[in-house]
Amino acid sequence: MNVHESPALNEPGVLIIGGGLVGASLAIALDTAGVAATLVETAAPRADAQPSYDERNLALARATVNGLDAIGVWRHAAARATPIRHIHVSRAGEFGSARIDADRQGVDALGWTLPARELGVALLRRLDECTRLTRLAPATLDALEPLRNGWRAQVDTPHGRRSIDTSLLVGADGTNSLVRAQLGIDAERHDYRQTLFVCTVTPERDHANRAWERFADDGPIAMLPLAERRCGLVLTVAADQAGAVAALDDAEFIELAQRRFGWRLGRLSRPGKRHPYAIHRVAATRLTGPRAVLVGNAAQTVHPIGAQGFNLGLRDALTLAELIATAADPGASGLLERYAARRAPDRDGTMAMSHGLVRLACLPQPLLGPLRSLALLACDRVPPLRRALARRGMGFRGEPPLAVLERLP
Template sequence: MNEVDVLIVGGGLVGSSLAIALDGSGLRVAQVEAVAPRIDPAADPDERSLALARASVNALTALGVWPSIEAKATPIRRVHVSRRGEFGVVRLDAAEHGLDAFGATCPARELGNGLLARLERCASLVRYAPAKLTAIAGDANGVVATLAADDGEKHLRACLLVGADGTASFVRDACGIGIDKVDYAQTAFVATVQPERAMDGCAYERFTATGPVALLPLAQGRAGVVMTVPSADAPRVAALDDAGYIAELHERFGYRLGKFSRLGRRVSHPLTRVIARRLVATRTVLVGNAAQTIHPIGAQGFNLGLRDALTLAELLVEQARAGGDAGAASLLKRHAELRRKDREGTAAMSDGLARWTADEALPLKALRSLGLIAIDRIAPLKQALVARGMGFRGHSPALALRHFP
């Protein structure tokens, strides 16, 4: 039976980031992924893009991933937040805070390619792909994982098992970790459009009674659009032709960027909130969507998961230098403590915004506008919003701070 210090289940963005962060630590690290790794060279202007917080860009730079994707990224230099039919507006400008950008947008495919290329340079990482975790069991020395691979069944013993296997996490379920789940009764439609006016590095968040609309600046003058609608209305929106869909978008967002054209491929996702009731079990820890899947408002999902991975990596490297056990209960307890403020705060913020901004009660309409005006005009409130939006809430892993002025 092969033995490793850390077994990462999941080869997605968060699991791969963790594997890279542990490269050179002296730890024996293995990664399991259900599909074979493949760099996808095909560019698609309509592909899904991610909004990366400043902390994430810092970390990806420190991990040696950012140089390979920077040319495909678009800096977010300004942010505009408003609510349809109300007078409050928040305007954020990176230059006013001594920054070149709050973060960047990047095609998800390019980030995946950049991580995969960096994984291939990891000196001691052992990758099992395609392979599927089918069972886990504890013994006196660690966690024994059973893998189903093309060349037969394999068994690995790990000091620490990391569940980075997404919202429907096998690791979480196998450990008996319960979840709190909320169905928002909303569906997000993701697409791209061509605005008539240049976005000039500005990201927009527009709240409406039927859900938020976000527009992100992309390369080639395109805009990434996430339009949220009530799920009961999703079949109607899905059936719209391109002209009808653009008209729907204008009805919610307005004409601040002129007319939209060249609608790209549309993809829809029902929105649910899934929060693991605890992050750790015996010699096991959850990160990324396995730990929490949150509402996309504010675009914090991947950024939050990356901070999970970076915090865990930081603790594991310290433990390795001290000659300690990678799966020690004290280490896992410390990880959960360090992640609590950021995890709970970010999840509560996304959940609160999703509910609060859709409420049409008259007192709330006035309160919202006054709140947005206060944030826009009171410097400490604006600075706090900027720091949290860039991923600096609670404990900040050293890798996320490395390039922060």
């Protein structure tokens, strides 16, 4: 299956540029709501061809899994997911820590871990079930022309150029969004000068469905529970050390990870293939333009601390689909204003949290140590703070889309 077309390419509707994790989720959510849409994706419709369906191990918040279940994706992924029932947050060399437990929150899991590639496979299977969706893949957006009531997109496919008119243009095309640039929307950028290495490891002790987030002067390190007693390691290093870390052999890399993480899980061993990712923060200065909107990484790319990227992007997609489902005109200015207003508290709060954590929790200032430890202890032992931390950790913040509030079967 290479190119998907239908006779409705020039009927006004929703045009989504970008078929990664968020763009595909939006397309499925619209189809679930009975809204016709066209999805344009540069990669062929295969998990091994889509860059965002990679080797990262995603930590999916409970709200995210509720949303994926509501749009029919989770049934294709649940068997390969691992529940997170405990979260432990600490800082190396300091006494404070915060713990969140599913039992204390009255839920079976705070979230689930799932390899991005497995989520990609589930999305592709669900896309194949859609009945009101036109998929163009592989296809590339070449040009955009504003119309009186929408946009005309020129899209290149292996079978020639296609002209697509739309009443709502959605940019879901990632951090370096062409749609964002074409709309003339600026983006604020911050280079953290850090590189993330992800791989799997085997701990000596059972992870007991616990996720660990540990801060240090060198950056955060996380350990995520996976199936078969494996863990997903997320190790942050300074960007100028990335080359040296990439050159380490397995034994040397495990020694570094052990030193950074500690011995709570015993000895670490059997590292899988390492994948480096440079870390940047990119935030669009606005989310909407005339009959156009940005979602996911095109709207905001956040530091991976706390695993907020896809979770935040899915809430973008589900909120937009919810508003479109009951609208006569999906590109109406009032609808887009409501979308931006609904997303602002969640978006601003999540971005401020991720940016503030990496700047404060990893700042090498010994005088801040007692304050950081006291803050973690307060989150651990003061019930209202603990509940607020747990609720945000499970993805319930701002005015969430209704889909994420539905209970899992």
